[in-house]
Amino acid sequence: MxxxxxxxxxxxxxxxxxxxxxxxxxxxxxxxxxxxxxxxxDYSFDFSIISRYQKKLINGFTMTLAICSISLFISLVIGIVNAIALKSNIIFFRFLARFYVELIRGTPFLVQILFFFYIITPAFGLENRFIVGFLILSLFSGAYVTEIIRGGIESIPQTQIITANSLGFNKWQIYRYIIFPQVFKRILPSLAGQISSLIKDSSLLSIIAVSEFTMKTLEVNALSFQTYETFSFLALGYLVITIPISLLSKWLERKYFYES
Amino acid sequence: MNLNINNVVKQYEVQRALDDFTFSIQKVPSLVIVGPSGGGKSTLLRLFAGLELATSGEICINGQQIINDESWLKEYRKNVGVVFQSYNLFPHWTAMENIIMPLIKVHGYSVEQAKETCLHLLKKFDLLEHVDKIPAKLSGGQQQRIAIARALAINSELLLFDEPTSALDPQLTSGVLEMIVELKKEGTDILMVTHEMAFAKKAADYVVFIDQGKAIEHGTADDFFNHPKSSVLREFLSHTTI
Known part of the structure; x- marks a missing residue:
């Protein structure tokens, strides 16, 4: 027993x-x-509101997927460029990259959203909230991806770089053929974790009325007052994406743990 | 090989690895560098390989002066084969990829040419069965032999070895050393830093003893091992098993 x-x-x-x-x-x-x-x-349930407002909810969900996919791509590009900048011979690039990473990692995402939305956006004349949404999210996630990639690059032993130098590979070729292929494999599990964070954090974009999943659900809630159903559906919607990613991340971790 | 080293100084932040180093040899097919750890032998080899810049002084290998300029050294490095102590092979590439990638990306070979060169070398040194294995599936000795094949693939006239067997289990060293002896017989010039005195005795034409950044003593292998003159060298040799 x-x-x-x-x-x-x-x-x-x-x-x-x-x-x-x-x-x-x-x-x-x-x-x-x-x-x-x-x-x-003293709550009474009415799950029919989910189907009644399904168009809104599905639109929001699709918007979240779209914003996150684009942000994922952009933040990867930011991460790679920034990780290289951190190792650049040009001091300005090094400092700029370091400053960006520290600034983003040291402030709450909500503060960044407000700052970006009320200062940067009007200054640059950006009006489309979808674009503003994925730009903010990319900048935010890019700093974390930078750190993941930097850690990956630093895990490549210095002896490999010396060997590559002695074989005559130039700096670009060393990154392209020797460092990145190995780094990519090693960081896949943490990158999968970052994707999961990205999707969850995207819900904060509702604060500036980007019409993503959380925003749309808030609208449905305001129309129907069926709080329990709408927010349960919202949570479930995120879990549907994040649980498979979490499983994938664990699987990748095991796979590359045994290989190395 | 001909070597002319004049007043070479290599200063690291706190430590002077080579101190007014002067040494020259003419027409020596294989030179072995021995000496205590931290005496400057690996630094010397890195200078020969063009991997580091001398602080001052002049190095001439086979009539070619090494120029203290990064872009010149980049070109120079392409044509010098170097085998390090360990981790020579890139872990994400198979044996073949390790050999052909430098040929394709650095030396402009076509994929077919590179593969042909690679297979020819692997066959010659009896390594053909390992062609598609990644380094993790090879023994340390096999890895080193493939690294030597890679260094040979670029057709360099001079091969540099930096303690190629010191990270290996004793039973694995013989295969690597036999391969080096074979190369020597074929007429490849060899410059090697090693702790393997038995090997040095067998394969070296000329030996130089380096300590505290200076060439303390040098001579033909016979003179060097049988009639050491300086007391430091006698002391050093008495501590090494041959």
Whole structure:
């Protein structure tokens, strides 16, 4: 009986019976919390609003996917360029790249959104919120991608660079053929994690009314007042994307762990 | 090979690795550099390889002076084969890719030409079975032999070895050393830093002993090992097993 609930600290194996029992218990726990809120709020459910407003919700979801895909691409480009700039012989580039990374990583995303939206956007005459949305998100994510790539580059032993130099490869060729192919493999798991963050963080763009998933759901909520259904649907929508990415990331980690 | 080294100084931030180093030889097919760790031998080899710039002084290899200029050195490095202590091969490339990529990307070979050169070399040194393996699937000795084949592929007249066997288990060194002896027989000039005294005795035509950044003593292999003159060298040789 005790074995159903307690496992040894170092043991990774949990029996099937224990797994089933405890999954059921977690489920029950969540259900009880749910029940409590429903009773307390005297809430009555109407799941039909999801289908009633499905067009809005699907539009928002698609918009989130679009913004995140574009931002992912741009932040990768920013990350690569910046990681190289951090190692540049030109001091200005080094400092600029360092400053950018520290600035982004040291301030809340919400503050960056407000700053960008109220200062940079009007100054440059950007009006399209979709463009503003993926630009902010790219700049934000780019700093984190830079750090991931920098770590990857630094994990390549110096001896390889010396060997490559002695073979006559130039700096560009060393990056192109020797460093990046190896870095790319090594950073894939952390990059997958970053994609997951990117998708979650994109919900903050609702604050400046970019019509992405969270924004659209807020609209549906304002129209229907069915808070429980709309926000559960919202959370579920993000989980549908982030759980597969998390699994992929774990799989990549195992794969390259054994290979190296 | 002919070597003329005049008053070479290599100063690192705090340490002087080569101190007014002067040394010259004429028509020596294989030169072995020995000496205690930190004495300056690897620094010397890196200067020969064009991987570092001398602080001052003059180095002439086979009549060609090494010029203290990064863009000149870039061209120069392409034609000097170097084999380091370890991790010579790029881990993400197969044995073949390790050999053909420099040929294609640096020396402008076509893929077919490069593959042909590579297969010819691997066949010659009995390494053909490893052609598609990545370094992680090869023993340290096999990796070093493939690294030597890569250094040979560029047709350089001079091969530099920086302690090519010191990171290997003893039972793996013989294959690597045999390959180097074979190269020597074929007329490739060899310049090698090593701790393998038995090998130095067998394969070297000329030996130089470096300590504290200076050439303390040099001579033919026979003189060097059997009649050492300086007390430092006698001391050094007495601590090494032959």
């Amino acid at each position: 005790k074995n159903l609930f307690i496992t040894r600290e170092d043991s990774k194996k949990i029996t099937k019976a224990a797994t089933l029992t405890n999954v059921a218990l977690v489920g029950l726990f969540i259900f009880l919390v749910f029940l409590f809120t429903v009773i307390k709020l």
